[in-house]
Amino acid sequence: MLSPDRGRKVTGFRHSRQRFCSIFHPNQSKISRLTLNFGVYLRNFKIIALATLTLISQKGGVGKSTIAVNLSYSLARRGWRVLLIDADLQGGVGFSLTEKSKDAEGFYDLLFDEGSLSVENTIIDTKQPGLSLITKGTKSVADRFISGDWGETPLSDRIGRLEHRLSELDFDLILFDGPCGINPVSMALSVVSDSLLVPQQPSPLCLRSLPQILRMVAGARSADRGDSKRVPNLAGFVLSMADPDDPSNLDDQREFRDLLPVEMVLETVISIQRDFLEASRIGVPVAMLRDRPSASSLIFDQLAAELEPRLSLLEEEETFSETQGNYARLVD
Ligand SMILES: Nc1ncnc2c1ncn2[C@@H]1O[C@H](COP(=O)(O)OP(=O)(O)OP(=O)(O)O)[C@@H](O)[C@H]1O
Numbered sequence: 582m583l584s585p586d587r588g589r590k591v592t593g594f595r596h597s598r599q600r601f602c603s604i605f606h607p608n609q610s611k612i613s614r615l616t617l618n619f620g621v622y623l624r625n626f627k628i629i630a631l632a633t634l635t636l637i638s639q640k641g642g643v644g645k646s647t648i649a650v651n652l653s654y655s656l657a658r659r660g661w662r663v664l665l666i667d668a669d670l671q672g673g674v675g676f677s678l679t680e681k682s683k684d685a686e687g688f689y690d691l692l693f694d695e696g697s698l699s700v701e702n703t704i705i706d707t708k709q710p711g712l713s714l715i716t717k718g719t720k721s722v723a724d725r726f727i728s729g730d731w732g733e734t735p736l737s738d739r740i741g742r743l744e745h746r747l748s749e750l751d752f753d754l755i756l757f758d759g760p761c762g763i764n765p766v767s768m769a770l771s772v773v774s775d776s777l778l779v780p781q782q783p784s785p786l787c788l789r790s791l792p793q794i795l796r797m798v799a800g801a802r803s804a805d806r807g808d809s810k811r812v813p814n815l816a817g818f819v820l821s822m823a824d825p826d827d828p829s830n831l832d833d834q835r836e837f838r839d840l841l842p843v844e845m846v847l848e849t850v851i852s853i854q855r856d857f858l859e860a861s862r863i864g865v866p867v868a869m870l871r872d873r874p875s876a877s878s879l880i881f882d883q884l885a886a887e888l889e890p891r892l893s894l895l896e897e898e899e900t901f902s903e904t905q906g907n908y909a910r911l912v913d
């Protein structure tokens with residue numbers, strides 16, 4: 582099995598706005614750190630556009646919301662300005678980060694809004710500098726959504742309109758925690774996002790249903806998006822809730838890596854940790870569970886470091902666009 586921390590070391594450094602930690606490859610040089618700072622600089626001066634990432638999976642309960650909360654927290658600690666949006670009616674993300682989430686207007690209110698609700702008014706700042714949140718929204722609008730009363734405007738148009746409004750905000754990354762499974766909201770979000778991250782639990786059910794998510798990603802990449810030439814990139818599959826002590830789970834992990842192009846499965850593996858469950862019960866990112874971040878929470882720093890170039894937050898060290906070509910041949 583690939584060990585999550587294999588070949589990496591923890592390094593601390595500063596940047597102009599706040600102190601943050603990172604995990605680098607041992608061979609990563611000062612130049613790479615400069616690249617990170619330079620990336621932050623370019624975004625600060627709006628030379629690089631805001632990026633959007635959506636977490637999707639074909640199966641529910643694979644750790645999407647857990648990854649969304651903890652990855653956003655790590656990215657914010659690394660200096661990026663992150664807006665985490667809870668696009669799941671279950672509201673797991675909001676619950677995990679703020680008690681204000683229950684009554685706040687949020688994602689579904691914005692979807693149904695006809696222009697009276699300002700996006701800025703739905704943004705909630707968290708205790709972590711650089712990390713803000715839009716919750717799922719109010720109960721009445723959620724009920725309206727569940728009853729299928731979406732009005733005249735198709736859902737995909739509503740999501741496209743909302744994405745346009747969000748693109749004017751001053752963030753580096755907008756991260757959508759997609760709803761459970763493949764459904765109209767996750768599909769519409771996939772079409773308008775720059776990148777997709779697909780958590781997969783090493784299990785026979787996830788393996789069997791893998792073609793479904795590949796078809797969904799292919800559909801998002803080939804969807805008609807009007808004048809926009811942007812096509813969503815697959816940032817990667819991330820193995821989540823893996824059990825390193827279970828031989829059949831290790832077999833499933835190997836099978837995922839055998840089935841998919843090697844560069845499409847992230848090196849970072851999120852294993853099952855009691856800490857994560859405890860953190861989500863209390864309502865904090867796992868790094869905030871103790872006075873000092875536990876070793877298990879560092880996995881999200883590693884995930885953030887691995888994703889930065891894939892989300893175009895950083896300049897690429899390897900030619901990742903070439904790997905996108907391989908992927909396109911597999912599913913397009
Ligand atoms: N790596 C992990 N170790 C232990 N528990 C985890 C881990 N990841 C997630 N969990 C727990 O598993 C449950 C489901 O996780 P989570 O809500 O993140 O999944 P999800 O994919 O967002 O689910 P849904 O599809 O319903 O939105 C939660 O109780 C969460 O705390």
Ligand SMILES: [Mg+2]
Nearest residue numbers: 645646669673
């Ligand atoms: Mg969820």
